Amino acid sequence: MAELIDGKQLAKTINARTQQAVTQLKAQGISPKLIVIIVGDDQASQIYVRNKHRKAKQLGIISETRQLPEETSQAELLEIIDQYNHDDTVHGLMVQSPLPPQIDEDAITRAISPAKDADGFNPVNVGNLYSNSPLNFPVSCTPKGIMTMLAAYQVKLAGANAVIVGRSNIVGRPMAALLLNASATVTVVHSHTKNMQAYTREADILIVATGIAHLIKGEDIKPGATVIDVGMNRDEDGKLTGDVDFDSAESVAGKITPVPGGVGPMTIATLLQQTVELAKWSE
Amino acid sequence: MAELIDGKQLAKTINARTQQAVTQLKAQGISPKLIVIIVGDDQASQIYVRNKHRKAKQLGIISETRQLPEETSQAELLEIIDQYNHDDTVHGLMVQSPLPPQIDEDAITRAISPAKDADGFNPVNVGNLYSNSPLNFPVSCTPKGIMTMLAAYQVKLAGANAVIVGRSNIVGRPMAALLLNASATVTVVHSHTKNMQAYTREADILIVATGIAHLIKGEDIKPGATVIDVGMNRDEDGKLTGDVDFDSAESVAGKITPVPGGVGPMTIATLLQQTVELAKWSE
Known part of the structure; x- marks a missing residue:
């Protein structure tokens, strides 16, 4: 069974660090x-x-x-x-x-x-991200939070085969840039991709952000892969469910985020972390 | 034998169009x-x-x-x-x-x-590109020229498996964005990638921009693929040579750019085309 990537717990850790950083900044x-x-x-x-x-x-x-x-x-x-x-x-x-x-x-x-852009959506900051700028700049919070998760769970990025399903401006595209900047081999697949499974089955790191409930099943995952599910879909009963079919995926994946309790809690934690970074960078 | 993508000839066509556009703008x-x-x-x-x-x-x-x-x-x-x-x-x-x-x-x-950025390197324009902005904006000239070549030779982009070798800010990264915006499935491989050939051999469209002479050989290419060679290396005799081993590649590829006479002539043509676009957009 896959190790659970506990976003709820990690968000608490990030929040505690943010609180500390706030205290330090206030002292200044x-x-x-x-x-x-x-x-x-x-x-x-x-x-x-x-x-x-x-x-x-x-x-x-x-x-x-x-x-x-x-x-x-x-x-x-x-x-x-x-x-x-x-x-x-x-x-x-x-x-x-x-x-x-x-x-x-x-x-x-x-x-x-751009200097106050808490969401990291301003084109200047998008350009900074894609150019792998050495400057400090904000980044879209969901993919930035996923990078924090991957680091916390010691997922090796350099040389890893990373596949991102979905090409939105909020998740898929900035995720691709972050992983490319971290020296992963990066593939972006999307609605026009033929035979999507041929890509997902080779992924060491699989990030799924499509808004399609249970698009990715266990058979679409490479054994031992790290699977990050950005999906937040409501099923018929109003229950929150991901883009990954967790039940079949967890017996194949090496590490996996649950929904809820995975990526979701990291997004607000990252927004607040980033707000404090913006304050620090404004000095 | 592969069809040659004649960048020299295409650059002439683009230049003729640019000249026409200049005449029209001057009339205005x-x-x-x-x-x-x-x-x-x-x-x-x-x-x-x-x-x-x-x-x-x-x-x-x-x-x-x-x-x-x-x-x-x-x-x-x-x-x-x-x-x-x-x-x-x-x-x-x-x-x-x-x-x-x-x-x-x-x-x-x-x-x-950003409005006069003939090279398309300003972060605002890089951000516009990666966000697939509907606005008019300049783009790095070499990858933009490659898109012109792919269109002129009727290479189907939507759903194609495009692999880019190299992740520079001038070629690899903006190329990835342009192809993703055109709905190709896009993979960026680079010096940290393990088993690069596993990716290149699956590519319907293979763009090579590494600065390593003859990195890609015929055996690394999918039969029938479109191969775009951005390399401009000097061999021992001072002769210009590409990142693709043309001799072994041309019997495998469906379409291929020579070096010289492929991507090279398109870059200046695209710069001048883009200068005229910037003038038009400034109205």
């Missing part, structure tokens, strides 16, 4: 501050933002949620972002997705100062 | 202008810049080479870049590599306005 006169802007009343977003806020406060980060009405115009949102960009007390800034249709998400991503 | 009152800054006396760079200049003029592009002394400071170079960034008559701007040791190449890349 810097109080890390995160602003989360939310437009409209999307229920899932409201819950997610509330969780971020609560956890940030627990760790000593000053957290403010800026709730804007559903009918906020793009110009108004850009103006508010500009204010935070110029506010020296703010270190991390993000706008919760999804946004109402009158707002161009791409324009918002570009408007957030 | 826009005279595309390219500035190439060169620092010091590196002989290869001098020749390369002279070739760009001559070809640009032939196509009707206003071309200026700004020669700076070897001892130019970073601050002086940044000041000069800033002037061109603010000069509305300039559409394309690039700084020739290599730079003398007192100048930080990364800082120079960042200083060039």
